[in-house]
Amino acid sequence: PSGAHAVSNRFAFEAIPVSTADEVIVPAGYKADVMVRWGDPLWSDAPEFDHATRGTAASQERAFGDNTDGQDIFLHDDHVLLVVNNEYTNRDILWGNNPDAKPASDDDIAKGMMAHGVTIVEIASTDGKWGIVKDSPYNRRVTPQTEMSITGPAAGHDFMKTAADPSGTTCKGTWNNCGNGVTPWGTYLACEENFNGYFSAEDENHEVNADLKRYGVSSKDWGYGWAKIDDRFDVSKNPNEPNRAGFVVEIDPTDPTSTPRKLTALGRFKHENAEVIVNNDGRVVVYMGDDERGEFLYRFVSEGVYAAGVDTNALLEQGTLSVAKFNDDGTGEWLDLTPESTGMASQAEISIHTRQAGSAVGATTMDRPEWVAANPNAPEVYCCLTNNKNRGVKPNAGGDDTSANGPNPRDKNNYGQIVRWRPDGGDHAAAGFGWDLYVLAGNPTVHQDAYAGSENVNADNMFNSPDGLKFDSNGLLWIQTDGNYGNEGDFAGQGNNQMLAGDPVTGEIRRFLVGPNECEVTGLSWSPDRRTMFVGIQHPGEDGNSHWPEGGDSVPRSAIIAITREDGGLVG
Ligand code: FEO
Ligand code: CA
Ligand code: CA
Ligand code: CA
Numbered sequence: 004p005s006g007a008h009a010v011s012n013r014f015a016f017e018a019i020p021v022s023t024a025d026e027v028i029v030p031a032g033y034k035a036d037v038m039v040r041w042g043d044p045l046w047s048d049a050p051e052f053d054h055a056t057r058g059t060a061a062s063q064e065r066a067f068g069d070n071t072d073g074q075d076i077f078l079h080d081d082h083v084l085l086v087v088n089n090e091y092t093n094r095d096i097l098w099g100n101n102p103d104a105k106p107a108s109d110d111d112i113a114k115g116m117m118a119h120g121v122t123i124v125e126i127a128s129t130d131g132k133w134g135i136v137k138d139s140p141y142n143r144r145v146t147p148q149t150e151m152s153i154t155g156p157a158a159g160h161d162f163m164k165t166a167a168d169p170s171g172t173t174c175k176g177t178w179n180n181c182g183n184g185v186t187p188w189g190t191y192l193a194c195e196e197n198f199n200g201y202f203s204a205e206d207e208n209h210e211v212n213a214d215l216k217r218y219g220v221s222s223k224d225w226g227y228g229w230a231k232i233d234d235r236f237d238v239s240k241n242p243n244e245p246n247r248a249g250f251v252v253e254i255d256p257t258d259p260t261s262t263p264r265k266l267t268a269l270g271r272f273k274h275e276n277a278e279v280i281v282n283n284d285g286r287v288v289v290y291m292g293d294d295e296r297g298e299f300l301y302r303f304v305s306e307g308v309y310a311a312g313v314d315t316n317a318l319l320e321q322g323t324l325s326v327a328k329f330n331d332d333g334t335g336e337w338l339d340l341t342p343e344s345t346g347m348a349s350q351a352e353i354s355i356h357t358r359q360a361g362s363a364v365g366a367t368t369m370d371r372p373e374w375v376a377a378n379p380n381a382p383e384v385y386c387c388l389t390n391n392k393n394r395g396v397k398p399n400a401g402g403d404d405t406s407a408n409g410p411n412p413r414d415k416n417n418y419g420q421i422v423r424w425r426p427d428g429g430d431h432a433a434a435g436f437g438w439d440l441y442v443l444a445g446n447p448t449v450h451q452d453a454y455a456g457s458e459n460v461n462a463d464n465m466f467n468s469p470d471g472l473k474f475d476s477n478g479l480l481w482i483q484t485d486g487n488y489g490n491e492g493d494f495a496g497q498g499n500n501q502m503l504a505g506d507p508v509t510g511e512i513r514r515f516l517v518g519p520n521e522c523e524v525t526g527l528s529w530s531p532d533r534r535t536m537f538v539g540i541q542h543p544g545e546d547g548n549s550h551w552p553e554g555g556d557s558v559p560r561s562a563i564i565a566i567t568r569e570d571g572g573l574v575g
Contacts, residue, residue, distance in 0.1 A: 013479055013506050014513050015572070018463060021498030022517040023490055025549050027540065029516050032569050037552045038126065038133045038537065039085075040562040041069045045124055045135065045142040054558045057097055060113035064144060067135075069097070069118035070561045071539040073183030073276055074526040075191060079257045083531060084141050085126045086191045086256045087563065088180035092118040093545050094226050096558060112228045119178040121145040121193050123256050133535060133565040143259040145193075147176035147229075151252065155268035155320045160351040162246045167235070174247040174265065175235070182276025182374050182471070182525075184251070184289070188315045191254045192266075194274035196294060198248035200225035204239035211238055217358050217400050218273075219295075220245045246355050251277050251291070253319065266319045269303050270340075270357035278375040278384070280431060281309050287318050288431040290384055292372025296391045297399025298358060299366040300327040300375075302337050304432045324353065326366040331409040335424060335436045338364040362401040370394055370411045370419065374472035376480065378507055382429035385441055385480060385507075387469040390419045410438060413453050417493050418444040418467045421482070423507075441480075441505070442512060444469060448496050459510040465497055466514070471525040475575035476533065480505040482512070483538075485523035500524050502538060504575070516566070519543045519551035519559075526563070529575065536566040536574040 016030040027035045042052030042063070049065035052058060058066065068089025077084040092115050094104065101107045106115070125139035136142075153172050157163055163171030177195055184192035203224040204211075211220050220238060230236040235244050249271040255261040269277065272293035282288050285308030291301045305322040307313060325337035338344065340353050345363040347353050353360045370391035377384045394405050395414030407414055410422040424438040444467055445456025456465065468486025475481065482503045487494045502516040502524045518524045518540050526539030543549040544559030552562055568574055 018513040041560040063117040156350040157267035157354040184277030267354040290375040297368040380478040520549040
């Protein structure tokens with residue numbers, strides 16, 4: 004961007020170098036404490052995490068889930084509630100006490116299942132240190148077994164009906180919850196991403212239909228084994244069950260008895276996060292990425308407006324779902340997904356086969372859209388396009404061309420980029436927008452061509468694979484990475500995964516944090532007084548080379564850290 008060399012005065016920290024240490028590094032004047040880890044019990048009747056056995060299904064169901072991802076903080080009647088997605092579990096670690104790190108019993112499989120979902124836990128600061136409040140009446144685990152309701156156009160459609168639910172209006176559970184969102188009325192949105200990897204068939208030669216194939220469902224799961232303990236996950240016995248996953252799920256964190264709602268109006272795909280804003284006219288707008296190579300970027304605009312006394316449920320049940328088309332000249336448009344535009348039979352079908360609808364209208368294939376974040380100070384929105392080794396190499400799963408295009412300019416894109424768009428007239432419901440690239444990540448010490456990155460990337464701040472993305476209330480853009488931590492070849496000098504802050508006006512980017520070995524940094528929120536920043540550290544040691552956070556010979560555990568300033572000042 005122009006002005007990339009301008010020096011920003013927005014950063015309240017000095018940039019830190021890369022690191023390959025098995026610890027969290029933050030700038031001088033800041034400190035990072037571990038607040039809550041995978042397996043920490045939420046109630047006093049549950050045991051502490053057992054490093055020898057890694058717990059049981061029963062202990063895991065009463066404990067903080069694994070692999071922390073999207074998160075947010077809710078202040079409710081003076082209680083501070085942390086809501087966090089537990090995306091998945093590292094099977095080599097979960098079952099690392101067994102021969103070949105494979106499940107030795109049905110309980111081992113169920114333990115893995117219970118490590119998924121969402122954790123809601125009250126937190127409090129005592130003597131300057133944040134921790135969880137055991138036995139708080141707000142504490143709750145939402146798991147793949149929690150009862151949910153199905154809302155929106157797809158509710159009751161034939162494709163949603165199963166033997167257990169002939170009405171197609173209720174289902175059990177949520178899993179692989181990646182990024183998240185927050186509504187203006189104080190609910191949490193958990194986004195279902197790689198839901199397909201949990202389905203399998205007893206007969207490995209079973210052929211799934213083309214619509215399920217578009218979503219990567221097959222006769223083999225990714226090793227979780229859930230079909231062995233629950234027929235729901237056997238796609239030969241329950242072929243409609245995968246149609247009931249891949250949605251955004253709305254949860255009321257203030258009522259532990261509430262029934263989570265699957266929001267089919269927001270479409271079915273591998274949801275990353277859901278960035279919610281109230282448009283100038285009061286309509287609720289949700290921006291969402293589909294994180295798969297060559298898939299699309301979506302927008303939902305509510306039919307009704309958000310105002311005192313309205314039925315907020317209806318706002319996320321009725322509206323217009325659109326998909327992005329980026330033109331090479333820096334303009335773009337939102338293409339509405341309707342029966343007329345897609346040739347599909349109904350809005351219900353569009354809500355279930357959303358990828359196919361996007362292909363039908365000619366949406367732009369993207370380099371894996373991860374988190375979307377809206378600038379609180381300007382009508383502009385950013386999205387991490389994390390990387391795409393298939394760009395220019397092969398089509399997406401729907402057969403759509405993936406030749407390089409405007410916002411996805413590089414073939415075999417190892418590094419990723421962040422695209423930014425500005426809706427026409429500052430109206431987030433407008434059909435048109437203008438776009439540019441905020442940053443093209445790269446490695447200027449290895450490459451001199453486009454793979455060196457944009458002008459705001461240099462030897463001191465380089466990174467690869469931007470993923471998590473969130474603005475703080477001051478308008479600084481926080482960028483979290485989930486990339487290659489090999490620190491050699493194309494990635495030489497980039498170290499472990501990290502978190503950086505970007506100035507949206509000058510383009511300057513500074514490194515703020517580096518994570519422990521083999522982790523990704525994902526999920527970000529703030530205490531109500533903004534004096535603590537909470538950051539998620541996911542899958543430390545996924546390849547067997549970390550003992551973070553406890554050190555020694557301990558089992559590595561995903562965790563949320565609390566970052567404060569030594570002078571007690573605001574963070575971000
Ligand atoms: Fe779960 Fe696309 O990251
Ligand atoms: Ca992610
Ligand atoms: Ca990622
Ligand atoms: Ca991840």
